[in-house]
Amino acid sequence: MATEQAKVGTAQAPAITLRGASVALSRRTIIAGIDADAHAGNLVAIIGPNGSGKSTLLRAIAGLLPLAGGNIEVLGRAPFGAARRSLARQLCYLPQQTELAFGFSVEEVVLLGRYAQQRGAGFADAADVAAAHEAMTRCDVTHLAARRFDQLSGGEARRVLLAQALCQAATCLLLDEPTAAIDPAHARSVMQLVRAQCERGAVALLVTHDVDLALRYATRVWALDGGALVAQGEPATVLQDPAVTKAFGIAIHVGQLPSGQPFAVPA
Amino acid sequence: MSGFVSSATPTRLTAQRLATVLGSATLLLALLAVLAPLLGVTADAHGRHLSLLSTAAFDPSSTENAILWVRIPRVLACLLVGAALGASGAGLQAILRNPLAEPFTLGISSGSALAAVIAIRIGVETWLGAAGVGFAALLGAGATLLVVWRLARTEQRLPAATLVLAGVTVSMFCSAASVLIQYTSDFSEVSRMLRWMMGGLESMRLSTVGWAAAPIVVGIATLIAFTRELNALAAGEEAAASVGVAVARTQSVVFIVASLLVGVSIAVAGPIGFVGLIVPHAIRGTVGPDHRLLVPASALGGAALLLICDSLARMVAAPAQLPAGAVTAVLGGPFFIFILVGHKWRANLWGRS
Numbered sequence: 001m002a003t004e005q006a007k008v009g010t011a012q013a014p015a016i017t018l019r020g021a022s023v024a025l026s027r028r029t030i031i032a033g034i035d036a037d038a039h040a041g042n043l044v045a046i047i048g049p050n051g052s053g054k055s056t057l058l059r060a061i062a063g064l065l066p067l068a069g070g071n072i073e074v075l076g077r078a079p080f081g082a083a084r085r086s087l088a089r090q091l092c093y094l095p096q097q098t099e100l101a102f103g104f105s106v107e108e109v110v111l112l113g114r115y116a117q118q119r120g121a122g123f124a125d126a127a128d129v130a131a132a133h134e135a136m137t138r139c140d141v142t143h144l145a146a147r148r149f150d151q152l153s154g155g156e157a158r159r160v161l162l163a164q165a166l167c168q169a170a171t172c173l174l175l176d177e178p179t180a181a182i183d184p185a186h187a188r189s190v191m192q193l194v195r196a197q198c199e200r201g202a203v204a205l206l207v208t209h210d211v212d213l214a215l216r217y218a219t220r221v222w223a224l225d226g227g228a229l230v231a232q233g234e235p236a237t238v239l240q241d242p243a244v245t246k247a248f249g250i251a252i253h254v255g256q257l258p259s260g261q262p263f264a265v266p267a
Numbered sequence: 268m269s270g271f272v273s274s275a276t277p278t279r280l281t282a283q284r285l286a287t288v289l290g291s292a293t294l295l296l297a298l299l300a301v302l303a304p305l306l307g308v309t310a311d312a313h314g315r316h317l318s319l320l321s322t323a324a325f326d327p328s329s330t331e332n333a334i335l336w337v338r339i340p341r342v343l344a345c346l347l348v349g350a351a352l353g354a355s356g357a358g359l360q361a362i363l364r365n366p367l368a369e370p371f372t373l374g375i376s377s378g379s380a381l382a383a384v385i386a387i388r389i390g391v392e393t394w395l396g397a398a399g400v401g402f403a404a405l406l407g408a409g410a411t412l413l414v415v416w417r418l419a420r421t422e423q424r425l426p427a428a429t430l431v432l433a434g435v436t437v438s439m440f441c442s443a444a445s446v447l448i449q450y451t452s453d454f455s456e457v458s459r460m461l462r463w464m465m466g467g468l469e470s471m472r473l474s475t476v477g478w479a480a481a482p483i484v485v486g487i488a489t490l491i492a493f494t495r496e497l498n499a500l501a502a503g504e505e506a507a508a509s510v511g512v513a514v515a516r517t518q519s520v521v522f523i524v525a526s527l528l529v530g531v532s533i534a535v536a537g538p539i540g541f542v543g544l545i546v547p548h549a550i551r552g553t554v555g556p557d558h559r560l561l562v563p564a565s566a567l568g569g570a571a572l573l574l575i576c577d578s579l580a581r582m583v584a585a586p587a588q589l590p591a592g593a594v595t596a597v598l599g600g601p602f603f604i605f606i607l608v609g610h611k612w613r614a615n616l617w618g619r620s
Binding site: 059062063064083084085086087088089091092093095098099100101102103104105107108109111112113115116118121122123124129164165168 | 366508555
């Protein structure tokens with residue numbers, strides 16, 4: 001299909017397009033008429049108070065929820081109802097919470113990310129092992145390879161799942177709170193590696209409550225409130241937008257460290 | 268890098284490990300299957316003790332040889348029914364993401380028992396023979412699975428919690444209905460109903476085995492074809508969908524095929540409990556959770572367990588025979604408690620100690 005050629009590298013066509021996208025769960029509207037674009041190279045941080053629809057928006061873009069109105073396109077096609085296997089080669093999704101049944105090892109969990117690339121019985125070949133190894137190194141979980149996934153700490157499990165998503169080798173990364181439960185140093189390296197993916201032509205949408213990480217690493221910020229997109233644009237501008245202050249009920253202060261490095265904290 | 272590969276290799280399933288484990292399990296099972304019909308002492312009409320572990324068993328005119336030919340279909344039926352129960356238990360536990368699920372949790376056995384009870388009550392045996400009850404049980408299993416599936420399926424999804432709830436509800440309804448029918452039946456009908464519900468393989472014919480072989484082999488092969496998808500489902504429906512699995516199709520196919528496997532095995536041998544629950548547990552604790560190995564190994568393990576239980580059922584009270592279903596239950600209960608209490612086992616099965 002034509003969409004197969006639509007590489008993310010092309011700057012003109014947005015990789016992810018939302019036009020009047022609305023989502024309802026049990027007939028309650030969660031997302032109402034969102035218009036937004038994300039281009040190749042963008043690292044979009046989605047912020048907003050609890051219940052503002054961030055995760056629902058991400059799940060809709062991942063094709064896991066039907067739209068109540070409008071449309072969403074990921075690399076030129078609607079994700080909901082698309083064949084999951086071919087979609088998985090373009091788009092990966094890190095859920096906010098994952099509970100794994102049965103005692104799979106960390107390496108087995110990461111290799112599950114290669115499902116869409118594998119054929120036949122799906123025994124990991126050299127390419128799969130190499131991809132898994134690279135993703136595990138980048139997420140700093142290589143030393144956990146032989147451990148049981150369900151015995152990891154919350155932050156370790158999060159990094160393993162991120163490694164699983166990365167070794168899917170997709171160009172659209174949808175990450176729901178990738179840094180939740182992760183210590184500050186690892187949180188920064190996670191954001192750095194997502195940023196590096198984007199600089200190599202990927203597009204990432206990530207939900208976060210960490211406004212400082214959003215300011216430092218995101219190229220754009222989308223702010224949600226009550227299911228509507230109330231502000232979008234440059235991180236520093238959006239974080240100080242009156243609509244964002246109103247949404248959180250608290251202002252976000254953007255300043256500069258003595259080193260010249262910008263930072264953001266709830267004031 | 269080489270350190271990583273060598274330390275992590277044992278945790279990843281390779282074609283070589285799959286072949287080694289399944290190959291040696293198949294060999295052991297074949298040995299057991301050859302040995303089983305020869306074991307056990309029986310007596311002829313004159314009270315003379317006969318052992319099949321003698322050269323007489325090879326003489327086509329001897330009583331020993333005749334007994335051997337009676338036992339062979341029974342062994343084959345054990346292998347088929349045990350394999351069907353083991354594999355379907357592993358498949359159902361995977362789609363429900365619950366190590367406590369088993370064929371009987373989902374109402375399939377109660378539904379087929381209700382159909383069998385109705386069949387006995389209305390006298391199906393008089394015009395169709397014992398096979399008529401088996402056929403009714405299969406129909407009952409099919410009808411129950413359709414009802415449970417319809418009840419549980421919402422918006423193209425088959426949520427695990429709803430499926431268990433629907434299964435338990437239907438199971439309770441069918442059990443209650445069976446009890447009511449038994450209450451209104453006469454003594455001889457009730458005794459035949461109870462006897463059927465104990466499950467057993469005593470009077471097995473080669474024709475029954477032949478008829479059950481094709482659906483069971485095809486069913487197990489279908490489950491094996493979906494084992495990669497079952498692995499991905501362990502992380503949840505959305506996580507599986509995002510790595511590329513067609514979740515609803517996997518759940519539906521595995522649920523329907525596993526239920527039909529249970530239905531066929533009930534039609535052949537009556538309801539035989541615990542095999543579908545215990546075997547996948549024990550295998551998972553031994554070879555790990557990867558379903559590509561777990562499902563076929565559970566089939567082999569189920570076949571072995573049922574063959575052992577049925578041979579014991581034949582031998583412990585010889586010349587009287589116990590129902591194999593009673594033996595699996597009597598052995599299964601304590602074994603399950605052993606699993607629950609054993610710390611090491613519990614850590615392996617649930618991940619927390």
